[in-house]
Amino acid sequence: MAPDWASRCASGRISLNPDLVRAPTGCIDYVITHELIHLIHPHHGLAFYDLLQTLMPDWRSRKQRLERLLS
Numbered sequence: 001m002a003p004d005w006a007s008r009c010a011s012g013r014i015s016l017n018p019d020l021v022r023a024p025t026g027c028i029d030y031v032i033t034h035e036l037i038h039l040i041h042p043h044h045g046l047a048f049y050d051l052l053q054t055l056m057p058d059w060r061s062r063k064q065r066l067e068r069l070l071s
């Protein structure tokens, strides 16, 4: 099972998994972008992925790299 790379509390505060320090900067950027989009779109719906794709067109490769490195 993949670890949670970040979490958000009700106030909007984002906490990052400390293991992320071992990840490349591009992967950390992906996690932060993902969590920031959740402030607008709480669920992984079409609008969430549309915005993610617009802001970070290579998000899939960043996510796959992160999962390979830290799983």
Ligand SMILES: [Zn+2]
Binding pocket: 034, 038, 044
């Ligand atoms: Zn998410």
